[in-house]
Amino acid sequence: MEHVEMIRTQADQLRTLMAQRLGLKRGSLARRVARAGRRLPSGVRNDIATVAEAEKIASNPKLAVRLDANTIKSSYDRAAVHLRAIDVADRRKGMALSILGSMAFNFLAAMTLLLVVLRWRGLI
Numbered sequence: 001m002e003h004v005e006m007i008r009t010q011a012d013q014l015r016t017l018m019a020q021r022l023g024l025k026r027g028s029l030a031r032r033v034a035r036a037g038r039r040l041p042s043g044v045r046n047d048i049a050t051v052a053e054a055e056k057i058a059s060n061p062k063l064a065v066r067l068d069a070n071t072i073k074s075s076y077d078r079a080a081v082h083l084r085a086i087d088v089a090d091r092r093k094g095m096a097l098s099i100l101g102s103m104a105f106n107f108l109a110a111m112t113l114l115l116v117v118l119r120w121r122g123l124i
Contacts, residue, residue, distance in 0.1 A: 003058070003064070003067060003069045004058045004064050006069070006073075007051070007054050007055055007058045007067070007072060008055060008058065010051055010072070010073075010076040011029050011051055011052065011054075011055040013076075013080065014029060014048055014051060014076065014079060014080065014083070015029055015032065017080060017083040017084065018032050018036065018048075018083065020088075021083050021084075021086040021088060022036055022039060022040075022083075022086070024036060028052065029048065029051065029052035029055065030049060030052040030053075030056075032048075033045050033048045033049055033052065040082070041082070043078070044078065044079050044082045044083075046075075047075035047076070047078045047079040048075075048079045050071070050072065050075040051072060051075055051076050051079065054067055054072045
């Protein structure tokens with residue numbers, strides 16, 4: 001019975017970490033993993049999916065006996081370590097720099113195209 005409570009606690013902690021670090025605040029754990037998509041490595045997604053599946057199975061007392069607590073704990077540990085290592089501020093800076101970089105490239109490409117057209121028309 002203590003394994004069932006441990007699994008629920010671990011799932012709740014993963015939900016909290018995903019809300020804090022990835023901004024995924026709604027839905028079940030499986031739904032949050034699906035929405036995270038490529039923001040999480042496949043191994044971490046699989047680990048969180050394992051905990052989500054164990055949480056679902058733990059709600060049935062007859063099936064809860066079949067759960068392996070060590071496997072679930074190691075999956076939880078790997079996922080929690082990865083989620084705690086995510087730096088939210090760094091992700092925001094990276095996204096802002098990515099947007100600014102693409103805008104700068106588009107501006108340079110447009111100016112180059114403008115100069116080529118002006119040269120071709122003989123206006124320069």
